Amino acid sequence: MTDSPFVIAGRTFRSRLIVGSGKYPSHAVMAQAHAASGTEMVTVAVRRVNISDRSKESLLDYIDPGIFLLPNTAGCYTAEDAIRTAHLGREAGLSNWVKLEVIGDERTLFPDNEALIDATKILVRDGFVVLPYTNDDLIACRKLEDAGAAAIMPLGAPIGSGLGIQNVNNLRIIREFARVPLIIDAGVGTASDAALAMELGADGVLMQTAIAGAQEPIAMAEAMKHAVIAGRLAYLSGRIPRKMYATASSPVEGMVGR
Amino acid sequence: MRITLNGEPYDLDEPLSVADLLVRLAIDPRRVAVEHNLVILRRPLFTETLVQDGDRVEIVNFVGGG
Numbered sequence: 001m002t003d004s005p006f007v008i009a010g011r012t013f014r015s016r017l018i019v020g021s022g023k024y025p026s027h028a029v030m031a032q033a034h035a036a037s038g039t040e041m042v043t044v045a046v047r048r049v050n051i052s053d054r055s056k057e058s059l060l061d062y063i064d065p066g067i068f069l070l071p072n073t074a075g076c077y078t079a080e081d082a083i084r085t086a087h088l089g090r091e092a093g094l095s096n097w098v099k100l101e102v103i104g105d106e107r108t109l110f111p112d113n114e115a116l117i118d119a120t121k122i123l124v125r126d127g128f129v130v131l132p133y134t135n136d137d138l139i140a141c142r143k144l145e146d147a148g149a150a151a152i153m154p155l156g157a158p159i160g161s162g163l164g165i166q167n168v169n170n171l172r173i174i175r176e177f178a179r180v181p182l183i184i185d186a187g188v189g190t191a192s193d194a195a196l197a198m199e200l201g202a203d204g205v206l207m208q209t210a211i212a213g214a215q216e217p218i219a220m221a222e223a224m225k226h227a228v229i230a231g232r233l234a235y236l237s238g239r240i241p242r243k244m245y246a247t248a249s250s251p252v253e254g255m256v257g258r
Numbered sequence: 259m260r261i262t263l264n265g266e267p268y269d270l271d272e273p274l275s276v277a278d279l280l281v282r283l284a285i286d287p288r289r290v291a292v293e294h295n296l297v298i299l300r301r302p303l304f305t306e307t308l309v310q311d312g313d314r315v316e317i318v319n320f321v322g323g324g
Contacts, residue, residue, distance in 0.1 A: 020322070020323060020324030021322040021323060021324075022321070022323045022324055023322065023324070024322065030322070043323055043324055044322065044323050045320065045321050045323025045324075046291075046318050046319075046320060047318060047319070047320075047321045048264040048265070048316065048317065048318055049264065049285060049290060049317045049318060049319050051263060051264055051266070051268070051283060051317075054283070054284050054285070058289060058319070059319075059321055059322055060289060060320060069320070071320065072323050072324070074323050074324065087298050088291040088293065088316075088318050089291070089320075090291075091291035091298050091299075091300070091301070092289065092290055092291035092318060092319060093320065159324070186324075206324075207324075208323075208324030209324065212324075
């Protein structure tokens, strides 16, 4: 079956899996996990350089140059901080893409949608390709689209929770109405969660902890690659309707002894 | 003279360019972004921008994140 390409802001990706770069046991394991996942886009955070200890290896030495970097604004609690961080990320990476996060609550890391929409408007005006991390809320997603977001990235569950897709119906509704690529960002715990996200019709899935925190990150990265491919194929294939009772798989005629 | 570098006090003998500051800190300029007194500097401006007493400088790079 031929699939339509995964395109965000005119850039085509063969892999529909976007992966993080934090929390791995080592940079070397991260590099192998990225390769095993088949990802073509990796998120990175923007932080102060450690002035006192310059011995630490650079993260970028361990990210394949063929992988597109997506700087995030993780840890930002105001639109101003997120905008400032996005601009710093653009200067550090010479790319105008940003995974926009404006967090509203420390314990849940749920987004502050009002500030997120404001920051999206400003960054789009500043020439950014904005991929906002948002709630699984249709109206928030619609306002982000109206603000010029290049994709919408509703959560499946809280960041790092591994709970899997919590509100299947909301995501199904968002899928129906989305006018830009839909990426499920956060909440994946294991391969079936990623497959489910894709079966719901997501254009892509973004995850970090599910891979980096697994006991075997490289093997989990490979599992996620297959899950995303399988889920996508299943979505395109059109699943059978759910029924309450059985339908025989073998012919009922010609039974011996009847 | 004293500047604030990444939120911490940092002593310098005399004013110097952002480019020279990066050399002094052994930081590859191609991998960082620099904010000077809340203004983000384009890389070509590193050589001509002077860091002076009381200035606030932020130097950031990419780290692992999701």
